Amino acid sequence: MKNLLSKPRCRPLIVAGLLLFAASYPAFPQTPLAGKIVSTVSYQPASQPIDPRDLTAMQLVEVGKPLDPEQVGTTIDHLFSSGLYDDIQVDAEPSGSGVAVRFITVARRFVGHIDIQGHISSPPNRGVLLSETQLYLGTPYDPDDVETAKQNLGQLLRDNGLFSGDVGRATLTDPATNQVTISFLVNSGKRARYQTPTIHGDPKLPVSTIIRATGWRIPLIHRWRYISQQLTDKGTDGIQKKYLKQNRYTASVDLESMDFDPKTNRATPTLNINAGPKINIKAIEAKLSTGKLRTLVPIFQEGSVDNDLLAEGAHNIQNYFQSRGYPDVEVTYKQEPEQNGQETINYYIALGVRRRLVHIDIKGGSYFKPETLRERMFLQTNSLLLRYGRYSETFRHSDENAIENLYAATGFRDVQVKSSVQTNYKNKPNDLAVTFEINQGALWSVGKLQILGARLDLSEIRNQFYSIEGQPFADVNVASDRNRILEFYNDHGFLRAQFRYKVEPGAEPHTVNLTYTITEGPQEFVRGVILSGLNRTKPKLAERYVNLEDGQPVSMSSINEISRKLTDLGIFSTVNAALQNPNGANRYKYVLYDFDEAARYSFNVGLGLQIGQFGHTTDNLSHAGGAKGVSPIISFNVNRLNFLGVGQTLSLQTRYSTLEQRESLSYIVPRLFGSERVNVVVSALYDTTQDVQTFSSRRQQASVQTSQRLNKASTIAERFDYRRVSTDNIVIPSLLVPLYSQPVRIGMFSASYIRDHRDNSADAHRGSWNTLDAGIAGKFFGSQRSFVRVLARNATYYPLGRFVLARQTQIGAILPFDVPQGLTSYEAIPLPERFFGGGSVSMRGFGDNQAGPRDIGAPGAPATGFPIGGNALFFNNVELRFPLLGPNITGVFFEDMGNIYTTFSDISFAYHQPPPAEQNFNYAVQAAGFGIRYKTPLGPIRVDLSYALNPPRYEGFSTSTTTQDLLNCGTLNTTPACTPGPQRLSHFNFFFSIGQAF
Numbered sequence: 001m002k003n004l005l006s007k008p009r010c011r012p013l014i015v016a017g018l019l020l021f022a023a024s025y026p027a028f029p030q031t032p033l034a035g036k037i038v039s040t041v042s043y044q045p046a047s048q049p050i051d052p053r054d055l056t057a058m059q060l061v062e063v064g065k066p067l068d069p070e071q072v073g074t075t076i077d078h079l080f081s082s083g084l085y086d087d088i089q090v091d092a093e094p095s096g097s098g099v100a101v102r103f104i105t106v107a108r109r110f111v112g113h114i115d116i117q118g119h120i121s122s123p124p125n126r127g128v129l130l131s132e133t134q135l136y137l138g139t140p141y142d143p144d145d146v147e148t149a150k151q152n153l154g155q156l157l158r159d160n161g162l163f164s165g166d167v168g169r170a171t172l173t174d175p176a177t178n179q180v181t182i183s184f185l186v187n188s189g190k191r192a193r194y195q196t197p198t199i200h201g202d203p204k205l206p207v208s209t210i211i212r213a214t215g216w217r218i219p220l221i222h223r224w225r226y227i228s229q230q231l232t233d234k235g236t237d238g239i240q241k242k243y244l245k246q247n248r249y250t251a252s253v254d255l256e257s258m259d260f261d262p263k264t265n266r267a268t269p270t271l272n273i274n275a276g277p278k279i280n281i282k283a284i285e286a287k288l289s290t291g292k293l294r295t296l297v298p299i300f301q302e303g304s305v306d307n308d309l310l311a312e313g314a315h316n317i318q319n320y321f322q323s324r325g326y327p328d329v330e331v332t333y334k335q336e337p338e339q340n341g342q343e344t345i346n347y348y349i350a351l352g353v354r355r356r357l358v359h360i361d362i363k364g365g366s367y368f369k370p371e372t373l374r375e376r377m378f379l380q381t382n383s384l385l386l387r388y389g390r391y392s393e394t395f396r397h398s399d400e401n402a403i404e405n406l407y408a409a410t411g412f413r414d415v416q417v418k419s420s421v422q423t424n425y426k427n428k429p430n431d432l433a434v435t436f437e438i439n440q441g442a443l444w445s446v447g448k449l450q451i452l453g454a455r456l457d458l459s460e461i462r463n464q465f466y467s468i469e470g471q472p473f474a475d476v477n478v479a480s481d482r483n484r485i486l487e488f489y490n491d492h493g494f495l496r497a498q499f500r501y502k503v504e505p506g507a508e509p510h511t512v513n514l515t516y517t518i519t520e521g522p523q524e525f526v527r528g529v530i531l532s533g534l535n536r537t538k539p540k541l542a543e544r545y546v547n548l549e550d551g552q553p554v555s556m557s558s559i560n561e562i563s564r565k566l567t568d569l570g571i572f573s574t575v576n577a578a579l580q581n582p583n584g585a586n587r588y589k590y591v592l593y594d595f596d597e598a599a600r601y602s603f604n605v606g607l608g609l610q611i612g613q614f615g616h617t618t619d620n621l622s623h624a625g626g627a628k629g630v631s632p633i634i635s636f637n638v639n640r641l642n643f644l645g646v647g648q649t650l651s652l653q654t655r656y657s658t659l660e661q662r663e664s665l666s667y668i669v670p671r672l673f674g675s676e677r678v679n680v681v682v683s684a685l686y687d688t689t690q691d692v693q694t695f696s697s698r699r700q701q702a703s704v705q706t707s708q709r710l711n712k713a714s715t716i717a718e719r720f721d722y723r724r725v726s727t728d729n730i731v732i733p734s735l736l737v738p739l740y741s742q743p744v745r746i747g748m749f750s751a752s753y754i755r756d757h758r759d760n761s762a763d764a765h766r767g768s769w770n771t772l773d774a775g776i777a778g779k780f781f782g783s784q785r786s787f788v789r790v791l792a793r794n795a796t797y798y799p800l801g802r803f804v805l806a807r808q809t810q811i812g813a814i815l816p817f818d819v820p821q822g823l824t825s826y827e828a829i830p831l832p833e834r835f836f837g838g839g840s841v842s843m844r845g846f847g848d849n850q851a852g853p854r855d856i857g858a859p860g861a862p863a864t865g866f867p868i869g870g871n872a873l874f875f876n877n878v879e880l881r882f883p884l885l886g887p888n889i890t891g892v893f894f895e896d897m898g899n900i901y902t903t904f905s906d907i908s909f910a911y912h913q914p915p916p917a918e919q920n921f922n923y924a925v926q927a928a929g930f931g932i933r934y935k936t937p938l939g940p941i942r943v944d945l946s947y948a949l950n951p952p953r954y955e956g957f958s959t960s961t962t963t964q965d966l967l968n969c970g971t972l973n974t975t976p977a978c979t980p981g982p983q984r985l986s987h988f989n990f991f992f993s994i995g996q997a998f
Contacts, residue, residue, distance in 0.1 A: 034067060038062065061075055083583060087105065108178065108581075110179055112181050114135055115183045116184050116186055118187050118188075129156065134148075138580045138582060150167050160227060166187050169182065190265060194216040195264075195266040196268070199270075199271050236253045246278060249303060250276035257270045280345070281345045281346075284349065285351070299313070313333070318331045319394045322394075323391060325354045333348070356382045360379055364439055376399075403436065412441050412442070413474070419435060443472060446468060446514055449468055449513075458488070494522075497519065497520050499516065523587065524588070525588050545566055566593070605637075607634055610633060611630050624865035626847035636654045648670070660690070660691060664686075667682045681704070683703050703723075718749075718750075718752075727832060746830075747781030749775060750789070765797060779818065785833070787828070788817070790815075792810070792811050805879075806880075814835065825903070826871060836852065837852065840993045843896045851867070852900025865954040870901050872901040873901065880892065889935070890940070891931070891932055892932070895926070913952055918954050923952075927949065929944055941994055942994065944991040948988075953983065954984070
């Protein structure tokens with residue numbers, strides 16, 4: 001006879017043929033099958049949701065032993081506690097001389113991947129929709145929760161004006177893992193517009209004013225905007241702000257409904273508005289701006305008026321004036337009766353005498369140096385920036401607590417700190433001194449540490465404990481030990497471990513005996529890994545990083561670290577990690593990784609502007625020293641992420657301006673051979689540059705680069721470039737020969753080392769930055785020129801209070817070898833391969849690319865004075881950065897020095913330009929200046945004005961002579977248009993850009 005269980009999720013009636021009885025009722029009479037030998041134990045279906053290792057531990061009914069109904073009931077209890085079953089029924093039947101027991105189960109399902117599909121009109125975007133479902137990976141699946149999620153999504157669409165949108169749902173269950181993929185099918189529909197709101201209550205404002213405050217209608221054209229939740233909230237906030245401007249601080253603005261008319265596709269907001277009385281808050285007997293009152297009196301933030309808030313405001317005002325030199329200030333308030341719909345609250349401020357805090361004395365407490373304590377104190381003596389110092393009663397008591405907490409955290413359990421204020425300090429009536437008296441008491445230490453309940457070997461972490469024998473005792477140290485112990489247990493699969501401690505007096509005075517008691521709980525293990533959400537990505541890519549093995553202890557830190565590594569690939573919007581059924585009693589659990597793949601294509605369009613004295617290829621020989629100008633910049637980049645589903649990226653980058661046109665195509669292979677630190681980039685580049693007056697250059701280049709991060713701060717890169725460089729529009733007649741204008745092939749192998757210890761790469765305040773780049777080009781690489789190129793940079797940043805002292809040094813050299821016959825070592829380097837410098841990022845005493853050697857004319861040809869580059873460089877920059885106006889505007893004093901030199905041996909730090917005049921440019925130009933930085937999310941906008949103390953002189957033209965004019969002049973022509981004269985670069989230079997100079 002077969003009998004089935006009918007009450008899931010509780011301890012049910014256990015039925016075994018004619019004799020099974022309720023295990024929870026021991027007095028139930030025995031039946032003939034009780035005590036018979038169990039011949040078989042089976043499960044239906046044969047594949048169970050629980051791991052066989054857990055099943056073996058939980059099943060108490062054993063083949064070959066007498067059937068015990070109590071064991072059957074306990075087995076069901078254990079299986080239900082695993083959380084993996086929705087229903088368990090038992091069938092017991094006679095089998096020969098014994099009994100056959102069969103467990104009939106229904107597996108519980110769990111939330112897996114959640115997908116949003118269909119036409120989605122943003123807002124809301126896909127990420128917001130996903131979060132609105134409130135469904136969490138690995139938790140039990142409940143159809144009611146999915147229906148609630150569907151309704152939430154529908155409401156979210158309506159909140160954003162998508163009233164005609166609808167949401168469907170579909171589910172797919174994986175029978176092997178019982179994970180349910182939930183897909184919501186969203187059709188946004190057409191977005192509605194606002195229309196004139198319906199207003200209830202007592203607004204005390206005309207409807208037109210309320211509409212303007214909402215921003216729901218476009219000014220001038222009076223067209224209603226499309227509805228979005230953000231704009232709706234912004235509109236109600238706008239009304240609230242309107243009332244705040246009228247001093248109606250208790251006004252309430254509530255959106256009661258949004259009524260949609262499908263015929264017009266418009267929605268009518270219904271607002272319940274109560275303006276409340278005008279509240280006029282005044283500061284009597286002392287000046288205090290309205291803005292500062294709003295900051296100090298919390299009724300502005302709370303939107304209500306009561307005595308507690310007004311008293312808190314009085315306390316805040318008192319602290320404000322005390323911190324500004326009025327230690328004796330007294331503040332009281334009085335709330336006047338309402339008259340004509342207006343309330344008045346007067347704060348009466350008796351300032352007293354203004355005093356300076358000139359001295360802080362710390363007595364007693366020998367354990368810490370006074371400097372260490374002062375770093376933690378709010379009180380400050382007067383200084384250049386704090387004319388009256390910083391003092392208030394609240395600050396003084398806060399400093400007492402801060403000192404006590406520091407001593408207590410070090411083991412001085414009985415420490416007491418008291419402070420006193422001395423007026424008329426050193427017979428100066430307006431000077432204050434504060435004295436802190438520290439009675440540190442005895443230093444308590446740990447006499448004995450005992451650890452109970454630990455089966456794990458803690459010797460690995462015991463040396464990291466703060467509360468070991470002989471060390472100072474403090475509650476904060478015990479808390480640190482607790483965190484370290486639980487972290488260690490969690491890393492070894494004991495996710496439910498608990499920690500308790502007990503403190504008892506030690507054998508010696510001022511010692512304690514500590515007892516740490518650990519309740520380990522069950523150890524949990526990895527059953528397997530389930531990946532979900534991978535559509536375009538090949539699973540092997542994710543499997544490469546998920547190095548979890550079956551049977552190893554569950555470590556959430558390791559699981560989350562894998563999630564972080566997968567996120568760092570840049571091809572997933574999110575990577576969620578969880579355990580399936582985390583609260584279940586089963587010890588072997590699936591680890592879940594759910595992926596939300598990022599969009600395959602990303603597009604970036606940028607607009608910029610370069611302003612300054614920069615070079616631009618020109619045929620006008622009077623512009624040898626550069627010209628002030630503006631160069632608009634536009635960039636367009638497109639990236640194809642996760643190319644071929646293996647995490648690689650194909651990138652097209654373009655940049656166009658009047659100075660440069662560049663297109664590059666790159667293929668990026670991150671994490672080569674599975675290494676997190678090794679990347680490979682293969683790229684092709686076409687570049688046309690006109691940022692030097694002397695010539696324009698073209699470069700076609702193919703390169704391959706590998707980079708490896710050695711540690712958090714250091715990176716090394718190796719690359720091979722093969723490029724073809726050519727020059728055009730050469731303006732110097734002596735260079736108009738095939739030797740200089742013909743294309744040159746360069747094959748170069750180079751390596752770079754970067755060590756970055758800056759706290760912020762966009763705006764550093766401390767740390768250092770070092771780079772070294774070295775390369776070699778030669779015939780062995782197919783190069784038509786052979787040379788070694790080295791460029792090194794060192795930058796440091798030192799905080800000096802609120803100031804930052806920043807400095808940078810750059811030095812570089814190009815060393816030719818195997819020089820072609822008929823060329824000097826200087827001439828052997830093609831024009832585009834030479835160093836050019838000067839400008840906002842190298843040396844602000846020059847316009848862009850104006851530093852270094854200049855054309856002095858060949859025999860029989862006049863000099864033009866145009867820059868021709870050099871084979872060495874040295875620049876040194878020093879900046880003092882300081883706050884200027886508010887938190888976002890800073891100022892900079894800077895001094896730059898250096899130059900581009902003909903060769904490395906020509907580097908000189910001489911101040912004066914050496915003879916022969918107008919022909920030797922190998923000396924150090926000096927420039928000083930002032931700049932302003934405005935902080936933005938993209939980095940600081942930078943404006944610099946510099947004055948060059950010793951700009952170079954050169955021979956050049958002051959008239960609008962062209963290269964062709966010069967060729968037509970002949971060698972004996974002495975007209976002004978054909979004869980160069982003494983010129984000098986400008987003393988003043990102006991630069992506008994984004995980002996710090998270094």
